[in-house]
Amino acid sequence: MTQYVCTAAAMRAAEQKLFDAHPGTDLMAVAAGQVAAQARGMLADLGCGVRGGSVLVLVGGGNNGGDGLLAAAELADEGCHVRVCPVLGTPHAAGWQVALRAGCEVVTMEQAGQVVPDLVIDAVLGIGGRPGIPDDLARLGEQLSAASWLAVDLPSGLDANSGAVTTSLRADVTVTFAARKWCHVAPPAAERCGRVDVVDIGVEPGGSDGVPKCADGWTSVVDEDDLARLWPVPDPGDDKYSRGVVGMDTGSSQYPGAALLGTLGALRTGAGMVRYVGPRRPADLVLAAMPSVVLADGRVQAWVVGSGWGQDDPAANGRRLQQRCVDGVPMVIDADALSLLPAELPDGCLLTPHAGELARMLGVDRDEVRENPRESAAEAARRFGATVLLKGAIQWMADPNGHVVEPTPSEILDVADHPGAGQMPAGQAGCAAALPGPAWTGQAGSGDVLAGVCGTLLAAGVSAGWAGLLGASLQALTACRHPGPWSPDQLAGFFPEIIGACRRPSFP
Structure with a gap:
């Protein structure tokens, strides 16, 4: 950036x-x-x-x-x-x-x-x-x-x-x-x-050392050029597995729409395969709307969990989250799962709270998060040992390991595969903001779509910080290019167009 x-x-x-x-x-x-x-x-x-x-x-x-x-x-x-x-x-x-x-x-x-x-x-x-x-x-x-x-x-x-x-x-x-x-x-x-x-x-x-750091008052902001450079594009030898398999454990009988929206976000942004393993009612709706979705558990490169779970049965939700943590793959943890975080999370997790959810996670008043969004996101990243994307008018990314600074395209890949890639000096939290978008996207369901988009990026090997930044920026750019009161599922329909305009595939 x-x-x-x-x-x-x-x-x-x-x-x-x-x-x-x-x-x-x-x-x-x-x-x-x-x-x-x-x-x-x-x-x-x-x-x-x-x-x-x-x-x-x-x-x-x-x-x-x-x-x-x-x-x-x-x-x-x-x-x-x-x-x-x-x-x-x-x-x-x-x-x-x-x-x-x-x-x-x-x-x-x-x-x-x-x-x-x-x-x-x-x-x-x-x-x-x-x-x-x-x-x-x-x-x-x-x-x-x-x-x-x-x-x-x-x-x-x-x-x-x-x-x-x-x-x-x-x-x-x-x-x-x-x-x-x-x-x-x-x-x-x-x-x-x-x-x-x-x-x-x-x-x-x-700052004094010439490195723009969050601690010194500097924050990187994603722009359209970053999307064009960094969005992953399949190589000629890729197949559905190498492109990344996303597992969706989302939705409930009370909130089936969250499952539909998240799965749509994943499919519309390049997932090689999407597996849906949630409850029966949303599963039937997902398959009817998107017949390419696989309704079977199996190996995945990333999980998306929490969207639309509801809060009626916290114990069952806790077991649901723990079951996905056992796989040890990167996860997008959203919505109702954010209040159930275990002491240790798998590497590469992305937490996607809005201001109210982050306030509950930190035990502070919502106004404190609204007044100090960057600091609140950074505190949550440090406390939970995971990357945090704070959703809102400005979408803040805080990474406790500092993996976001002027990457080359290869450096957005998970640091487990590319040690040291794009890292700031030790002890410095990475802090960045997504491309700002219009207020039209502030509606129910936008976060569910975003979780699915981020899941696709994690499954493709993108690090959690860049998955959050690129996913939120894509949603914002799409809303800028198609202004007006589009519903989240309608807006997601434009994702392929925006990605295609930004990136050309590496094969004819």
């Missing part, structure tokens, strides 16, 4: 590392040049261009305002009509002088609201700002809502470290530096950022 999301503190540390290595670096000038370049592009898209366009730059104190002032000067030098409006504190002194020398017009907030420009550049608060903005700035944002908006680093008022929303400005485009921050990817804040463009200013991701 080459895409990262970081905390504000992690970005400041990375900037300091650059300053220490190159004391003469003028990051503000570099950043301002990128802001001006974005503004040129937006003015061109509006049809007015730089010389015919009008720009209002809202500037706060500090470096974010300095970026905006230098960008304002650059645009004014090129013939743009630029007004600058000081907001919240004393403007950056050097940047202010540069903007005045370039001929920028200074206006008050009251004057700024009287004329709607082509483009507003929001350079008020940066990643170090506190959440929220004053009422007068919020009113100005409403008055100028007809203009196009470009935010520097983030729309003022958002918290760089979360998806929480208070009073804030909005942007059509946000230009940020080196890496996305959490407000850019986590809803609902992400919706206020518009299109987010990450630009290079010479800052390298990572």
Whole structure:
């Protein structure tokens, strides 16, 4: 993965590392040049261009305002009509002088609201700002809502470290530096950022040792290129067994649909064979809908368990789980099985809780998980000795062994077969997030489908961390490509199309 999301503190540390290595670096000038370049592009898209366009730059104190002032000067030098409006504190002194020398017009907030420009550049608060903005700035944002908006680093008022929303400005485009921050990817804040463009200013991701680690505030995020590179594709010599046999012990008479959905997810994503061994009623439904499913126990490369078991008979469910653990193969453990985890799990297990289930597993309040999803997933991974995919608006993967970092295609395979593949330094938990998707997927049954998809990947030899990330990212990408209220089974019907577009088989 080459895409990262970081905390504000992690970005400041990375900037300091650059300053220490190159004391003469003028990051503000570099950043301002990128802001001006974005503004040129937006003015061109509006049809007015730089010389015919009008720009209002809202500037706060500090470096974010300095970026905006230098960008304002650059645009004014090129013939743009630029007004600058000081907001919240004393403007950056050097940047202010540069903007005045370039001929920028200074206006008050009251004057700024009287004329709607082509483009507003929001350079008020940066990643170090506190959440929220004053009422007068919020009113100005409403008055100028007809203009196009470009935010520097983030729309003022958002918290760089979360998806929480208070009073804030909005942007059509946000230009940020080196890496996305959490407000850019986590809803609902992400919706206020518009299109987010990450630009290079010479800052390298990572802590003091140069390695981007969860502990230092850096998280890898799967993108479409990862799916294209890493989704397993059969070789000419593969057959149904070598492609991977998935065992499904899911569903119940009360929840037969979970068995259908999970099995569909497995079949639609390339399983060589699916064995279903659950209760009779869901078994009959599965076979009627998918005649290629085998209703017989036998050797498998991965199990999917827990989806749709129900909670009426915990003792029976516990025996059901233990029976599958005896096989010693990787498992996707979902839903009702998550509250029945034995002291020791087979190697390569993937736990797939949502926030409520993870809260019960950790013995904490659900709100704590929602407020600290990454930390909660990492704690569960450490506590249970298994990889955790926390489902939600942002889907977090935490691997206590740290097996997720910039893999080559061969390195997604299980580390039992490829020792040391893709590992972070010892003791560092791997932490990553799946490709974000639309909220349409947040419905009953989506998790059942996802469990089956992850089972297919585990059976193909993909490590638990990558099985979770790739499976969740496929579901998100499919929903992005086919927007709207598709049911989970309908959306799964598009999986072959999306996988086929991403990967071409290695045979004609």
